[in-house]
Amino acid sequence: MPRSLSPLSVPYRVLQRGGGLAIGLAFVLGGGVNLPFLGPAGPLIVLAVAGVAAVALVGYETAYVRRFSYELTADTLDIDSGVLSRRSREIPLRRIQNVDISRNVIQRLLGIAVVSFETAGGGETEAQFRYVTFEEAKRLQKELARLKRGGTADAEGSVGEEPAAAPTEPESTELFALDRSELAILGALSIDFRVPGILFLLVSTLGSTVVSSYLSAVPGVALVVLAGVLFAAVAVVSWIVGAAAAIVEYYDFRLVRSGDELQYERGLLQRYDGSIPFDKIQTLTVADNPLKRHFGYATLYIETAGYTPGGSSGSRGSEAAIPLAKREHVLDLVEELEPVGDVDFERPPRRARRRYLVRSLLAVGVLTGILYAADSLLSLSIPWWPPLLLVPVAVLYAHATWRHRGRWLGEHHVVTRNGVLRRKTKIVPYYRIQTIIDSRSVFQRRLDLATVTVDTAGSLSLGGGDAAAVDVSGATADHVRTELEARLGLAVDAYRVGRAGIGIEDEYEQNGDDSESGSRGSESASLDDGESGGRSIADDEPGVRRDSTAEDESSRSGSPVDRTRDGQEGEDPDTSRGRDDPDD
Amino acid sequence: MNRLHPRIRLLWIGRSLLTAAIFAGIAFGVGRVVDPAWLPAWAPLAVFVAFGGLGATFAVLRYRSWRFEVREDSLYLERGVLTRVRTVVPFVRIQHVDTSRSPTERLAGLASTVVYTAGSRGADVSVPGLTPGDADDLRERLKRLAIRSEGEDAV
Known part of the structure; x- marks a missing residue:
């Protein structure tokens, strides 16, 4: 049976649309704006026009709300809408990525909400x-x-695992809740970098004359002090604004697992309430910076293909994120969402570090050069050498770049880590790989290095943030490329058989990994800095969790683990290639 | 490994000569209108030769670097002069395949095949420099392979 919108939406929509108009009208009438062309009856005519507009608006909104009907059928969401031009839509349920509910303060008082359905296609909701x-x-x-x-379950026949995983009323387990202290820390770490720009704009447009006349009147020393005070004030204001925004946005943040969906709630004034099906997750990103690393915090982004980055509300892409939590907490959650197990990053070869050193020294050199040029050409009395003091920093930075960079091919996921000041660990299930891109620049070729980028349909990746194994040796890149392709094939095979290659049901991460032959196999917080490295991927494979594999097969029999190994070592190319059979 | 049709070199060289001609025109215009003292009369010619020569060299090198192959499970491309790029597009991830012929391509009697995935790099994968017949064949072949590999949606 088709349903319609809440009747309360009529007054709300009218007020929302008409509010601006009403204020404008009040301004025109109350402010006594002169309307000479309307004659003495001007205000009356304005009122009459406004009255007609109001009636039209109420009529339109009533019609809109009455016309709007929707129905959830077994496999589609049907929507009929439109007053003048009608529109009927059927959205297949399987195509829906996220369902978001948002309510601002007034909507909460009225008990109404906006529901948005996101699909992967198109640029908008x-x-x-x-x-x-x-x-x-x-x-x-x-x-x-x-x-x-x-x-x-209907579409794919006897899938089997579905009823077990999802009883009629799925139990909800709270995965994460942002407590007060974490919210406070989050606020403290949030600085709004847009504020200085806005303040600058305000000052330059409004107060330029005042400021310039004031500036000429004060002596130089006072000017420096003033600049310092101003800078501090701007910093404090940006910090306060950033903190307030973060607290308002993430107040009472909760992440709940309900059946095979992830649900989040957040917001102080405007409440957001969204759901992300597990099987739509494209990429998980754990981000941190030196400060967060030092205090043991991290941020988690969950990417689906549904959100458009830079969309209407700015942070669309990262709405489904944990803004800040203890690192172990984040890693536990990652493990829950995508059981990667222990990650043992392998660093780029040492010769890559030379590149970073050259790069950062070049930056210092260019800075010095600019200062030197400015010094000699414009005859300013600035010393040109201070940037040279940055040389040790550059050296350290180059080393850190190398140290934090890494890649790892797990049983179901490829994990990459890049960046120092904004370090991102990306976890991509093999199943989500779209294309594999191996690129080698002239400079990389000189050192026999390559970058392997894994393209996914995730929405955050648009900013060039794809998972990438940067500066691996040429041979490794060739290996990784073929490996990723083979494993994608296996993951697709496994998925097609009806047993998702990735899934929340995996429990194998709890089986420990005593068989791990690595030097630090038993450390569980494996996404942390690893000092080992140096082992080749081929070495990684055979030893990984051999004991758990057997149990694995009973619980999620279709896992590509065993087969991955076959394809991996090239023992049985038929297993991995057999899917070319048209009957498949 | 397949290579592109050799005529693509002419097309690319033609394009770079066109770019060079535009730059030469700008140089000529500047010389005519502004006439700075340091700009010699032969500057447009020099600009044309420099840009055209560079572009032509790149066109030839690019042609030499281009390889593609329809493999068992994926389309493999290799290209690039300064940055050598190898792309693997698994058939299961192909969303749709186009052939396209721009005016210059039609002039040269060539066509390109463009492969779309759901990835964020969208239309990154195109194979230029095919004869129209080959382009259609490649499209059909990729289409069949994509259907046969029958990828579940990754999104």
């Missing part, structure tokens, strides 16, 4: 319900998840 009651929004979210489970 696929469908939005403005507005339904909050209960209905929650029902939609739940019902959709339920239908999707039922739908996949």
Whole structure:
């Protein structure tokens, strides 16, 4: 049976649309703006026009809300909408990536909410319900998840694991909640870098004359002090704004696992309430910076193909993220979402470090050069040598770049880590690989190095943030390339058989890994800095969790683990290539 | 490993000569209008030769570096002069395949095949310099292979 929007949406929509108009009208009438061309009856005419507009608006919004109907069927979401031009849409449920509910303060008072459905295609939200009651929004979210489970089971026959994984009313387990102290730390670490720009703009447009006349009146020393005070003030303001924004945005952040979906809630004034199906997760990113590393915190981003980065509300792409949590916490959650197991990063070869050294020294050199040129050409009395003091920093930075860079091929995931000041560890399930790109610049070729980039459909990757194994040796790059391709094939095979190659059901990470032959095999916080390295990928493979594999097969029999190994070592190319059979 | 049609060199050289001609035109215009003292009369010619020569060299080198292969499970491309890029596009990840012929390509009697994936790099994968027949063949072949490999959605 088709349903319609909440009747309360009519007044809300009218107020929302008409609010601006009303304020404008009040300004025109109250401010006594002169309307000579309308004659003495001017205000009356304005009022009449406004009255007609108001009636039209109410009429339109009523019609819109009455026309809008939607229905959840077994495998589609049907929407009929539109007043003047009608539109009927059917969105296949399996194509829906995320369902988000948002409510601002007024909507919360009225008990209504906006529901947005995201799909992978297109640059914007696929469908939005403005507005339904909050209960209905929650029902939609739940019902959709339920239908999707039922739908996949129907479509793919006896999938088997579905009922076990998802009982009719899936139990919810809280995965993560941002407590007060974490929120405080998050606020403290959030600086809004846009504020200085805005302040600068304000000052330069409003107060330029005042400032310049003031500036000419004060002596030089005072000027320096003033600049210092100003700088400090701007810094404090940006910090306060950033902290306030972060606290408002992430107040009472909760991440709940419900069946095979991830649900989050956050926000002080505007509440967000969203769901992410596990099987839509493209990439997990653990990000940190030196400060967070030092205090043992990290940030987690969960990427699906549904959100458009830089979209309407700025942070669309990272809405499904843990803003800040203890590192172990984040790693536990990663393990829960994508059981990567112990990650043992392998660093680039040492000769790569030379590149970084040359690069950072070049930066210092260029800085010195600019200062020197400015010094000699413009005859300013600035000394040109201070940048040279940065040389040790450059050396350290080069070393750190090398030390933090790494890649790892696990059983189901490829993990890469890059960056020092903003370090990102990307976890990509083999199944999510779209294309594999191996590029070697002239300078890389001189040292026989290569960069292997793994392209996924994740939305954050648009900014060039794809997972990449940077500066691996040429031979390794060849190996990684073929390896990734083979493993994608196996993962797709496993998925096609109906047993997802990646999945939350995997419990193997709890089986420990005593068989790990590495030098630090038993350390569990493996995404932390590893000092080992130096082992080749080929070495990694045979020893990894051999004991757990057997149990694995009973619990998730289709895992590509065993087969991966075959393909990996090239013993049985038929297993990995057999899927070319058209009957498959 | 397949290579591109040799005529693609002419196309690329032609394009770079066109670019060079535009730059030479700018140099000529500057010489005519602004007429700076340091700009000799032969500057446009020098600009044309420099840019054209560079472009032509790159075109030839690019042609030499280009290889592609339809492998068992994937399309493999290798190209690039300064940065050597090798791309692997698994058939399971192909969303759709196009052939396209730009005006210059039509002039040279060539076509390109463009492969789309759901990846964030979208239309990054295109094979230029095919004869129209070959381009259509490649498209059909990739299409068949993509259907046969029957990828589940990764998104």
